[in-house]
Amino acid sequence: MRDPAVMSGTDFHRLELAGRESLRPAPMSVSEAVAGIVARKATVRQERLSGIHNPWGQAIGFTDAWVFLGLCESQGVVDAARDILGPDIILWDSELFTEMRSYTEFLREGREGRYWPVRPLAGAVVLLPVGQADPQPMAIGLNEIGQNVLEMLDPSAPIYVIRLIPGTSHFDRDPQHPAHRLCMEEQVLINYASRPLWLLSGVDRAKNDLVTGFAAAVPTWASGALPTQRGGEI
Known part of the structure; x- marks a missing residue:
């Protein structure tokens, strides 16, 4: 068995389902997941x-x-990111925006990069217009991304944002890191300090913690109903 520190999400999936595939519902397609x-x-x-x-x-x-x-680990995403980051690529976050105009506003406010607890600060954002039938990944360096990159896309369509860092950057898990503290103030439901990292390509050259975060979450039936706000919003 491979070392858990270097296992991909797909590896863990196979391990988790070993001997009990029949208990898991058929996987969704990307379009089904996004549409839902x-x-x-x-x-x-x-x-x-x-x-x-x-x-x-x-x-x-x-x-x-x-x-x-699966989208984050896809060859198309890795190849697009490699042109910017080189051979060593680490996945640390991704986010679905149900309307592209929401991400445009996010960029307009200068928030992309604001919450990245990374030193030296470097990375790439891969954009996937998942509302399209055959979305093609577009990678942009963190320092180059701006709202103009979305000008040719439908502002009402969903977009999937994948955030990657090079294997030469260190992801700081200290909650006192300025990026973590700012995130806790402005995005109170997000805790990046405990997020798992995936080595998508190459080598981790910055001695990152590639183990934290790979643990089963408490089932919703055990933890009770999700908190609600504003008429059922979760």
Whole structure:
């Protein structure tokens, strides 16, 4: 068995389901997963769509996170990111925006990069217009991304944002890191300090913690109903 520190999400999926595949529902397609979330977008807080690729995160309550993890690990995404980051690539976050105009506003406010607890600060954002039949990944360096990159896309369509860092950068898990503290103030439902990291390509050259976060979440039936706000919003 491979070392858990270097196992991919797909490896964990296979391990988790070994001998009991029949107990798991058929996996969703990307279009089904996105359509299901878009249909209930008025009741889902944006913060809940952060880390949607994490099978041990909060997304398990309303979608199949493995579908989004598969997108993050796809060869097209890795190849696009490699042109910017080089051979060593680490996935640390992804987020679905049900309307592209929401991400445009996020960029307009200068928030992309604001919550990245990374030193040296470097990375790439891969954009996937998942509302299209055959979405093609577009990678942009963190320092180059701006709202103009979305000008040719439908502002009402969903977009999937994948956040990657090079293997030469260190992801700081100290909750006192300025990026973590700012995130806790402005995005209170998000805790990046405990998020799992995936080594998508190459080598981790910055001695990152690639183990934290790979633990099963408490089932929703055991933890009670999800907190609600504003008429059922989660």
